[in-house]
Amino acid sequence: MATLFKVPVETVYQWRKKRTGPPGFxxxxxxxxxxxAVLDWIAQQMADDISAAV
Known part of the structure; x- marks a missing residue:
């Protein structure tokens, strides 16, 4: 997943720890x-970003 988002693996670990990223198991x-679940999470992030800009 870090490759998909082009972020360090540690960032993905922090998202999971803080429960701010997509659900993992x-x-x-x-x-x-x-x-x-990752695609759904991305769609939700995009929707949240769009609604915050309005």
Whole structure:
């Protein structure tokens, strides 16, 4: 996901810790993200940004 957003992996870790990023889930010691949940999160971020600009 860090590659998708072109941010450091640590940023993604912080989003998860702060619960500000897309929902993730653990598989063993690895965090995984449902691609549809990430797309939904992106759409919500865009909608929030547009409504904040109005």
């Amino acid at each position: 653990r598989v063993g010691k690895h965090t995984r993200y449902d691609p549809q």
